[in-house]
Amino acid sequence: MKILGIETSCDETAAAVVEDGSKLLSNVIASSAPLHTAYGGIVPEIAARSHIESINPVISQALQDAGCDWDKIDGIAVTYGPGLGGSLLVGVLAARTLAIMRDKPLYAVNHVQAHVFASFLDKASLSLANDYSLPRARPKFPLLALIVSGGHTQLVLFEDFFKYKVLGRTRDDACGEAFDKVAKMLGFPYPGGPSIEKLAKSGDENRFHFPKARLENRYDFSYSGLKTAVLRTAQDTIGEDYTFPSHELAGRLSQEQKADIAAGFTKTAIEILVDKTAQAYEEFSPKSVVVAGGVSASPELRKQMAKRLPIEPCFPDIKLCTDNGAMIAAAGQFLAETGKTADPEELDIAPNLKM
Numbered sequence: 502m503k504i505l506g507i508e509t510s511c512d513e514t515a516a517a518v519v520e521d522g523s524k525l526l527s528n529v530i531a532s533s534a535p536l537h538t539a540y541g542g543i544v545p546e547i548a549a550r551s552h553i554e555s556i557n558p559v560i561s562q563a564l565q566d567a568g569c570d571w572d573k574i575d576g577i578a579v580t581y582g583p584g585l586g587g588s589l590l591v592g593v594l595a596a597r598t599l600a601i602m603r604d605k606p607l608y609a610v611n612h613v614q615a616h617v618f619a620s621f622l623d624k625a626s627l628s629l630a631n632d633y634s635l636p637r638a639r640p641k642f643p644l645l646a647l648i649v650s651g652g653h654t655q656l657v658l659f660e661d662f663f664k665y666k667v668l669g670r671t672r673d674d675a676c677g678e679a680f681d682k683v684a685k686m687l688g689f690p691y692p693g694g695p696s697i698e699k700l701a702k703s704g705d706e707n708r709f710h711f712p713k714a715r716l717e718n719r720y721d722f723s724y725s726g727l728k729t730a731v732l733r734t735a736q737d738t739i740g741e742d743y744t745f746p747s748h749e750l751a752g753r754l755s756q757e758q759k760a761d762i763a764a765g766f767t768k769t770a771i772e773i774l775v776d777k778t779a780q781a782y783e784e785f786s787p788k789s790v791v792v793a794g795g796v797s798a799s800p801e802l803r804k805q806m807a808k809r810l811p812i813e814p815c816f817p818d819i820k821l822c823t824d825n826g827a828m829i830a831a832a833g834q835f836l837a838e839t840g841k842t843a844d845p846e847e848l849d850i851a852p853n854l855k856m
């Protein structure tokens with residue numbers, strides 16, 4: 502069964518064709534990220550406009566790369582939430598129109614959950630798979646998932662694809678969001694995760710110590726205090742008090758100070774993720790651990806998680822960590838297997854959709 506997956510929840514216009522929920526036939530991504538750089542974050546109107554321009558060419562390319570015409574496509578999966586309203590609307594309207602025109606079943610996908618399904622794409626004997634580092638076998642249930650992106654940080658225990666329990670989630674900022682905000686403070690453009698990690702490599706992670714929040718539910722997360730602690734440390738380092746504006750910090754900090762702050766922050770941010778995942782592993786003894794979402798691209802997170810867990814954690818290929826259509830297509834397959842179709846005349850967006 503071949504599913505076309507469409508993703509437009511944030512700044513990536515993406516489409517992919519996946520066979521049987523595991524074989525990657527094509528994966529096309531057009532990002533509007535460079536257009537947002539100057540603003541230090543995503544501008545929803547720019548993202549939506551960019552989706553409108555890219556959606557048709559991206560879908561056509563995904564079909565062409567997969568060597569598929571419409572006859573070979575068995576269904577269309579689309580992200581309907583959570584995400585930016587204007588962005589979601591472009592993907593959902595495109596998918597609904599195509600489902601009606603081409604007479605295909607439509608599958609409505611929760612974006613956050615789909616990040617976990619990126620780990621179900623495995624090494625099939627297909628040429629495209631050679632460009633990706635994919636696992637040889639699928640993860641097994643019960644499955645513990647750490648979903649960690651720019652918008653979400655949560656630990657979820659899956660008994661099956663759509664049967665799960667959220668063990669904890671962030672009470673304030675997401676982990677990726679904290680990386681992006683610290684990056685902005687140190688003078689780097691959005692998305693900040695990769696630049697912070699690169700800078701951290703040359704820094705001393707023990708020069709500054711940052712706090713970890715204690716929360717009532719031990720599987721909940723909080724990154725807002727850490728972000729503020731980084732701000733205070735940076736102000737302190739240049740001899741200023743808490744009134745010093747954060748956007749002027751980058752110009753006053755030396756390269757060494759920035760690197761030490763980045764290193765201390767990265768160490769703490771990642772330790773929090775690893776500590777909670779290891780605790781949940783001990784309590785629930787899952788058969789697999791999947792780490793998903795944009796922050797799962799972090800080499801430091803990959804290293805620390807592998808060190809701490811007694812089983813090998815599953816990380817998607819780097820190209821499948823950030824937003825893509827392949828994870829949406831995989832989710833569509835699993836929805837198809839449970840018979841959960843959406844009405845192409847009715848499907849609405851759900852910007853605040855939760856797991």
Ligand code: KG4
Nearest residue numbers: 650651652677692693694795796799823824
């Ligand atoms: O999943 P994603 O593409 O979009 C959301 O659904 O949010 O995740 C993007 C997030 C950004 O916050 C970005 O800074 C973070 O993932 N990220 C990283 C790394 N690469 C991307 N964070 C830490 N280290 C990285 N190497």
Ligand code: ZN
Nearest residue numbers: 650795823824
């Ligand atoms: Zn995402």
